[in-house]
Amino acid sequence: MLLQVENLQATVADKTVLKGLTLNIKAGEVHAIMGPNGAGKSSFASVLAGREDYEVTGGSALLNGVDLLEMEAEARAQAGLFLAFQYPVEIPGVSNKLFLQTALNSIRAAQGLPELDMFEFSQLVQEKMKLLGMRQEFLERAVNVGFSGGEKKRNDMLQMALLEPKLCILDETDSGLDIDALKAVAQGVNAMRSSERGFVLVTHYQRLLEYVAPDVVHILYQGRIVKSGGMELIAQIEELGYDALAAAA
């Protein structure tokens, strides 16, 4: 099992946000987690990624059998977890190039691989950018500073392509995106789908799922997964709404 989450409970600012969440993901699968506002979708992504303002009060989360919850945020990333942010952060003065190279080399170092020098890194990043249809100037700009919403998400996709994580969590990556940017995100995900990698698409809307077909759809409601199924669940959500589906579950 790639990701094994068992009865996960967590609080943020004394508010309980996860109330016993259980979820299993096999390598090669794409899971969509849908739910209304405040259901705990972003909290789940944050807890897995190791955001410090969240406190885990119970349960477990294993990535390839390794306890994620014991690890620092950077160690989780080094172990192959990737969080695409709902709101990618701007970092003035740090060039995208330096950021990407440092990130990649930190992860390589943790895996016992030699660091890539400037030349090797440049070659690799150029390739990935070409695949994502990104321009060279992207590298010279400060991380996310002055980027449009779409550019920020593309930047996250570039990071994902470069770092080649084992499990990618996209936290409402589709919110506020125009159709072109949405397609770019979908293209990024589809290009990286493989039998060794898993995806969790946390989303509010079904728009993204029109472009990335999930294997499993879950409904997260009041801090728990209350229903799981296939694509047919999306139609039910459209028809009945979350409250009714949760009540019937």
Add this chain to the structure above:
Amino acid sequence: MTHSQQLLNPALQAQIRLHELVDSWIQQQADGESVQACRVEALARFAVMDMPHVRQEDWKYTRLAGLWKQELLLSSSQTEQHLPSASFDWHALGLVLTFVDGYFSARDSSPATDFPEGLELNPLTRVCDNHRDTDALHALAKASLSGNYQLTIKRNTTLTQPIIIRQIGLQDHAMQSLQMRVNVEKNASATVIEVQQGSAQGMILTQLSIDIADNAQCSHLLWQDADTTAHSFGWRDVILARDARFMQRSLLVGALVSRQQLSVTVAGENAESDVATGVIAMNKQTQDVRTHTRHACMNARSKQLHRFAIGGQANGVFHGDILVEKGADKTDANMSTNNLLLSPTAQANSKPQLEIYADDVRCTHGVTSGNVDDAQIFYLRARGIPAEKAKLMISAAFAQAALDDVPVEAVRLAWQQAIANKLQQA
């Protein structure tokens, strides 16, 4: 020390000791009568001035208690000691003027034959100036002056190589004082790089004046990298004539206490002054930056950016005032100071001031202080970058943002490295 001196406070005791030290040093000097007279006059002023003290508004945040305990010495002549090998090859970069423990070192400087046409270096035979002393240390700097030169960049000369002025302290406890006047004549252009190094437990005093004539340009780079037990005090005056351009970029990382004062007079129409400072203060350092910008003419511009990254128990002090005189209409002046506090015990004291007597001007100032943003740190950590490294990257970028456009590439890169090295001490 007599019994009565023991009863005095440390600043007064230091004043007496420094007076004795400089007085006997002056008597050993064999310079011309007018030079000696100026030193004696300055020393007499020093003797009656109040020593800086935290009770004075100007020194409220900059404590000199450590300096008063320092046993300083003044070399009576040039040292025989060789310089340690430098980490940076200044000679490959430009024309080098090296001062060691206060004295010009021909051995460590570019030979006069390397000077291109249009550049002159002359010793000044008079050291007096009509400027008032800003404080007792300023008078002391004039009294103990051993290096005193004038650089002239002749009319229509564009210097392709920078001029590098190095002030190096080799001997521990040594005090040194340098005065350099730079005249950039009409339509001329030059880059002057000032570097301070060494001086363990010593004191570096620097007076620099730059006169930029009509349509002339001067870039000034200051790298204050003195030993972290040293004290460094600088007084720099710049005057800009019509259409003149002044650019200053400073990296201040060294010394235990450093106070660098810059006074810019924008005296000609369409002149422009552009000043940016990157400061890294760590451990128990105090980095004090003071600017005074005087707009005395219409249609001129000045801008300033000062960035302080402060860690440990260090103290970042900024005082900047902009004076727009009557008639200096259409002045466009702005000043921005940003403090990044890297530890809970770091301190920032920033005080901007505007004084405007003209109509129709655009003047702004702003100060921000904050910690490294947790959201930024988390973003980097979520990409596998360890927390310490993430903090370093963000704080280095913060300071570097003020120094991204340093016009000498080798210096820009050396400064990037120096910033990273310094921050690693955090």
